[in-house]
Amino acid sequence: MITASLVNELRKKTNVGMMECKKALTETNGDIDAAVKYLREKGIVKSGNMASRGGSEGIIAARLTADGKSGILVEVNCETDFVSRNENYVKFVDDIADTLAASDAKTLDEALAVKKDEGTVDTFVKAKVLELGENIRLRKFERFDLQDGGAIAHYIHMGGKVGVLLEVSAANGDTATKDEFRDLVKDITLHIAAAAPKGLSRDEITEEIIEAEKDIYRVQLANEGKPAEMIEKIVLGKIGKFYAEAVLLEQAFIKDPDTTIKKLVETKAKEVGDTLVVKRFVRFGLGE
Template sequence: MSIQISAQSVKELRNKTGAGMMDCKKALQASDGNIPIAIENLRKKGLASADKKMSRITTEGIIESYIHAGAKIGVLIELNCETDFVARRVEFQKLSRDIAMQIAACPSVSYINTNDIPKHVIDSETKIELGKEDVSEKPIDIQEKIVNGRIEKRFKEMALLDQPFIRNTDITIEELIKTHISLLGENIQVRRFQKFILGEGIEKKQDNLKNEVSSMIEQSSESR
C-alpha cells in the first residue's frame, strides 16, 4: 500500500529537481517519502532518459548573454535544442542563463568538454608536468601514473561540462543539462561560447619608476 505524500513534499521535490509533479509523487512513494533517495532515483531516471536523446540533431535554441557585476566579465553562449517551442520555454532560457553565469564564474574553463582540448594543449600540459621536480625524480612507470592523474584533473578544470554547478554543487553541468533534456523531452547541446574579460590581451604600460626618476634628474641637470 502506497504511503500518503503531502503536496508540500511534492512541491519541495519538484523545486529541487525540476521534474514533473506526477514523477515527483511517484518517486516519493517509491522512497517512502525520503526526499534525498527520491532525488537520487529521479536523477538516475533522468540521466538514463537523456542519454537516449543525445544523438538527436539540435538546430534551434538561443544565444544568451551574461554580464557579471561591475561589467568586467561578459559571456556569450549558444545553447541548442530541437524545436523553437522548447527554445521559448522558461526552463530552457533559465538553463542558458545559468550556464552563461557558470562560464563567467570559472576562470579555467575554455572548452565545452575534454574531447575539445587540442593536441598542442595536451602536449604542453604533459611537458610541464613531466618537468616538475617531484615527478622527474620518480621511476618512469610512476611518472606516467602521476602525470596522467594530474592531466586528467587539469583537463576537467578546463571543460565546462565537468564543472560542479555553482547553484548545486552535487551535480555537474553535464548532469544539469541531462536533467533538462529529460524535463523538456528534447536533446540540448552547448554549441559554443565566448568569454570576454575587460582589457584581456592588451599590453599595459609598465612605468619604471627608477628610469623615470633618473630621466627627471638628467633633465634638471641639463637645464642648469
C-alpha cells in the same frame, strides 16, 4: 632589478604572495611568463587559480536581438580605469554595441568596417582617441546566429569586466519559451563567467596546451621525488583532472558541485521533454 611594480603584476596574475612572487622573478630574471611557469612547477599555483583579468581597461558589452536568435559580444579597450568609468566612454561603447548588433558583421575586421555616422566603426573609434587622448581600440568581437532551435544568451559580469555569449540548441520550437530552459541557459552563462572554461569539449583543448600541462606536471612530480617509472602514469591522471577543470561539459556546476554541466543539461532536457545541446560559447575577460 626586480621592481615592486613587477612583483605586483605577478601577484595580480597568480594570486600568490609577495615573497614567493619576488623569488620567482629573481629566479627567472624578471620574466613574468617564466615566473608563472616556475610557480606552477613548484606547485605553488595552479592554472585554475590564475587571475582572469589582464592589464587593459575598458568595457565588455553584449547585445541580443529581440527574438533571441542572434547576439554579439564586444570588448573595447582604453588605457585607464578613470576613462572606462566615464559616462562619455560608457555611452561610446554602448553606441558601438548597438551599431554592430544591427549589422551583419561576423568578424573583427568586418565589425571595424561597418558604416557608422559619416564613416565606419574604425573611424568612430579613432575620433574618440583624439577626443579623450587615450589609446582606444575595438579589441574583440564575436557574433552568434542561432543555428537550430533554442536560444542565444549573454551575461555581463563585474560591470563589463567579463562577458559571455552562449548558444544552446533545442529540437522543439517552443522549448526556448519555457522557464526551465531559460533558467538553464542563464545558469550556464553565469557558470562560464565564474569558471572560465578553456573549451566546450576535450576536442577544443589544443595539443599544445595539454603538452605544456604535462611538462609542468613532470617537473612537479620530479621535485616531489616520484620515481621516473611512475611519473607518466601519474601525469595521465592529472591530465584527466585538468580536463575536468578546463572543459565546460565536464566542469562541476558552480551552484551544485555534485553535478557536471553535461549532467545538468541532460536533467533539464528530461524536464522539458526535448533534446538540448550546448553548441558553443565564448568568454571575454578584459585584457585577456
